Amino acid sequence: MENVSSILVFTLSGLDGIAENRYVLFSLTALCYNFVLFCNIIVILSIASDKCLHEPMYIFLCNLCINALYGTAGFYPKFMYDLLSQLHVISYAGCLIQIFIIYSSALCDYSTLTVMAYDRYVAICRPLEYHSEMTNHKILKCIIFSWLAPFLCMAVLVLLTSRLALCGSNIEKIYCENWAVVKLACSSTTMNNVIGYIIIFVYFGHAVLIVGSYIQLIETCRKSKEGRYKFMQTCTPHILTLLNVTSALMFDVLYSRYGSNSVPQGLRNFLALDFLMIAPILNPLIYGLTLTKIRKQTDVYRLLKKIKGTLK
Numbered sequence: 001m002e003n004v005s006s007i008l009v010f011t012l013s014g015l016d017g018i019a020e021n022r023y024v025l026f027s028l029t030a031l032c033y034n035f036v037l038f039c040n041i042i043v044i045l046s047i048a049s050d051k052c053l054h055e056p057m058y059i060f061l062c063n064l065c066i067n068a069l070y071g072t073a074g075f076y077p078k079f080m081y082d083l084l085s086q087l088h089v090i091s092y093a094g095c096l097i098q099i100f101i102i103y104s105s106a107l108c109d110y111s112t113l114t115v116m117a118y119d120r121y122v123a124i125c126r127p128l129e130y131h132s133e134m135t136n137h138k139i140l141k142c143i144i145f146s147w148l149a150p151f152l153c154m155a156v157l158v159l160l161t162s163r164l165a166l167c168g169s170n171i172e173k174i175y176c177e178n179w180a181v182v183k184l185a186c187s188s189t190t191m192n193n194v195i196g197y198i199i200i201f202v203y204f205g206h207a208v209l210i211v212g213s214y215i216q217l218i219e220t221c222r223k224s225k226e227g228r229y230k231f232m233q234t235c236t237p238h239i240l241t242l243l244n245v246t247s248a249l250m251f252d253v254l255y256s257r258y259g260s261n262s263v264p265q266g267l268r269n270f271l272a273l274d275f276l277m278i279a280p281i282l283n284p285l286i287y288g289l290t291l292t293k294i295r296k297q298t299d300v301y302r303l304l305k306k307i308k309g310t311l312k
Contacts, residue, residue, distance in 0.1 A: 007092055008091065010090050010171050012173060013170055014174035015088045022083045023084075026083040033080070035281060037069065040068045043287065044062050044065050061287055064116075064283055067108045068279070068283065071101065072276060075098070075101075076276075078094075078098065096161065103178065104150040106248075106249055110206050111147075114206045114209055118209070157196065157199065164181075164189065164192070166181070167185070174273075244275075245279055248278070249275060
């Protein structure tokens with residue numbers, strides 16, 4: 001196998017042509033990142049500081065917000081640096097790390113949404129078994145699953161990518177993406193393609209589980225007014241989050257593999273940023289506005305007062 005050490009850096013050409021607007025884009029990006037941090041940290045602190053919210057649904061929501069902080073940390077700092085830099089480059093190792101963080105975070109979102117769908121299924125369809133089913137041990141296993149599965153998938157994919165001999169260094173995106181690196185290979189990429197499709201198939205299985213859960217939920221909830229209210233209050237934000245994450249991931253995967261260069265670069269950049277910009281803001285806002293317990297606890301003044309009292 002050829003030595004790939006000759007590729008020391010990659011060029012991110014997705015940011016070409018933004019020099020005249022870079023300060024405006026930097027300001028908007030910094031504002032967006034701070035808002036992401038604020039929204040998710042407020043929800044995390046609200047859940048952590050109130051024992052009434054130490055329930056499976058809220059613990060999984062907290063996990064979703066922690067994952068948002070993890071995923072955006074792999075993108076925003078580097079992106080903001082590139083906006084102010086004349087050269088848009090990233091080291092070989094830095095590129096692989098960014099791929100791992102961004103896409104393990106995206107898959108973790110999906111895994112977490114899957115266990116959240118299971119939690120809602122048990123809560124609404126089997127309410128008498130809920131407390132015996134969703135024990136602390138079961139919750140811990142669900143959280144470990146939501147992180148371990150994406151980490152293993154991306155570790156294998158990144159390891160295979162790192163073994164490829166590359167014949168180019170130009171990535172036509174604003175951040176590193178696995179398929180964009182694989183397309184630069186001058187050696188066989190069959191194994192990368194096979195593993196990539198296996199991962200897609202596994203997470204398609206997640207989607208099937210979620211859909212199956214919601215079919216059961218809808219059948220149960222439509223029988224009573226109370227059931228319909230419970231479904232609207234606790235399941236609607238989950239559905240909105242799921243649709244947003246699914247559409248963003250589908251676009252990213254399909255466009256990376258089959259997209260046309262005729263699409264304007266600005267539009268490509270905007271659509272590629274959906275699960276990095278929109279989802280981390282939308283998720284805490286949707287849950288914060290629709291779940292009554294969360295809405296009450298996300299009053300900033302009340303939250304700070306409670307945290308101060310806890311520290312005393």
